[in-house]
Amino acid sequence: MHSGIQLSQTDARPMYLQIMEQIRRRIALGDWPPGREIPSIRALAAELRISVITVKRAYEELESEGVIVTRHGKGSCVADKVALSTDLQEAELEEHLVAAANIARMLQLSEDELIARLRRARRNLPKK
Amino acid sequence: MNSKYVEMNAVRKEFRFFRLEDVTLELEPGQIMGFVGPNGAGKSTTLRLLMGLIEADAGNVRVLGHEMPRAQRIAKRDIGFVTDDMQLFPHATLDWHMRFAASVYPRWDERYATALVDRFGLRRAQLVKGLSHGERVKAVLLLALARRPRLLVLDEPTAGLDPVARHEVLHELTEVMLDEDRAIIFSSHNTVDVERISDRITFIDRGRIVESSDKETFLERWRRLQLQMRPDASLPELSQVVECKVNGQLATLTTNHFTPELADRLRDAGASILEIQRMSLEEIFVANVMHHRKVRAQ
Numbered sequence: 285m286h287s288g289i290q291l292s293q294t295d296a297r298p299m300y301l302q303i304m305e306q307i308r309r310r311i312a313l314g315d316w317p318p319g320r321e322i323p324s325i326r327a328l329a330a331e332l333r334i335s336v337i338t339v340k341r342a343y344e345e346l347e348s349e350g351v352i353v354t355r356h357g358k359g360s361c362v363a364d365k366v367a368l369s370t371d372l373q374e375a376e377l378e379e380h381l382v383a384a385a386n387i388a389r390m391l392q393l394s395e396d397e398l399i400a401r402l403r404r405a406r407r408n409l410p411k412k
Numbered sequence: 413m414n415s416k417y418v419e420m421n422a423v424r425k426e427f428r429f430f431r432l433e434d435v436t437l438e439l440e441p442g443q444i445m446g447f448v449g450p451n452g453a454g455k456s457t458t459l460r461l462l463m464g465l466i467e468a469d470a471g472n473v474r475v476l477g478h479e480m481p482r483a484q485r486i487a488k489r490d491i492g493f494v495t496d497d498m499q500l501f502p503h504a505t506l507d508w509h510m511r512f513a514a515s516v517y518p519r520w521d522e523r524y525a526t527a528l529v530d531r532f533g534l535r536r537a538q539l540v541k542g543l544s545h546g547e548r549v550k551a552v553l554l555l556a557l558a559r560r561p562r563l564l565v566l567d568e569p570t571a572g573l574d575p576v577a578r579h580e581v582l583h584e585l586t587e588v589m590l591d592e593d594r595a596i597i598f599s600s601h602n603t604v605d606v607e608r609i610s611d612r613i614t615f616i617d618r619g620r621i622v623e624s625s626d627k628e629t630f631l632e633r634w635r636r637l638q639l640q641m642r643p644d645a646s647l648p649e650l651s652q653v654v655e656c657k658v659n660g661q662l663a664t665l666t667t668n669h670f671t672p673e674l675a676d677r678l679r680d681a682g683a684s685i686l687e688i689q690r691m692s693l694e695e696i697f698v699a700n701v702m703h704h705r706k707v708r709a710q
Contacts, residue, residue: 332586333583337626
């Protein structure tokens with residue numbers, strides 16, 4: 285089973301986070317429906333040419349988030365109920381807001397200036 | 413029953429100008445260990461001790477449950493050893509070497525060997541003396557892999573290879589790990605390769621093990637922090653800080669044991685944390701070796 289997961293060497297995030305995000309995305313898009321079996325840890329490690337421990341870590345974290353379920357000796361599959369697309373985007377938004385607030389402080393922007401910049405960015409978004 | 417594939421315990425080996433001291437290593441089945449150190453650190457000596465090619469002055473070495481070097485003949489049936497100075501016969505073909513290996517090793521897998529010839533872009537009928545450096549490395553690796561040994565011991569397997577050949581070799585090594593009863597220990601100073609495929613990482617410098625741990629732990633514990641200091645503030649002495657460079661109001665701090673509590677203590681001391689950066693294995697390696705040299709000099 286080919287996972288279609290691609291890791292980027294120029295992505296500054298650690299590999300296990302990249303794997304987690306790509307699996308979440310596949311599930312969020314519906315490509316991997318609930319109950320679907322996902323590649324075993326060793327199979328995915330060999331496919332991505334990375335260490336087993338890295339894939340194991342990604343799977344363990346996804347399991348603790350309730351995204352996948354691992355049954356002993358039977359491999360892993362997508363959890364029955366995953367409410368993840370909004371959670372995922374919420375978390376991403378939060379992360380970017382914190383980063384923006386941080387940079388704004390370094391640039392010594394006032395709160396009003398930061399909010400004005402955010403408004404401008406929203407106005408400049410391409411129309412849907 | 414002993415489940416460890418490699419066990420070195422407090423091993424010492426003295427040469428006239430070099431001493432390996434207190435080397436302790438463990439490798440379990442199903443794992444790849446990357447063994448990293450500067451030139452002359454003792455990587456090859458350690459691997460040779462492990463293979464029973466030289467005998468330790470003190471400590472013990474067990475491989476696949478066999479005591480080395482005493483039981484090396486039995487142990488070596490299930491070990492594939494690849495080193496740069498491995499001699500192939502220059503006037504024999506790759507095919508001759510493959511048939512020879514097939515006659516010596518009962519577990520030789522001819523189908524896998526044939527597939528590897530193809531994947532590595534080698535030609536069976538070619539004489540060894542006509543092979544490029546990269547082809548020779550791949551040929552030696554092929555001869556070891558097709559025996560399907562439980563343990564592969566590889567001394568600098570990717571040194572001097574071009575990116576495509578390196579990619580092919582790393583692919584075969586990760587493919588070996590589909591079988592959880594096999595293990596690989598390989599030395600390298602290419603930290604990118606090590607960071608990518610290793611489950612465990614051991615750093616060695618000047619004949620001593622600097623640190624040995626699983627890769628994720630290494631990558632999680634080391635952080636570089638960019639701090640802005642209040643003009644009146646000074647940083648406390650913290651044991652988990654291995655390096656601190658102050659430049660005006662800014663400070664860059666490297667820690668080998670990052671925790672949220674460390675961040676809190678820095679804030680209490682009057683620092684605001686501008687950024688917390690992850691470090692690549694190469695950066696961790698250099699910082700770790702430098703720190704240990706400093707500690708040992710004290």
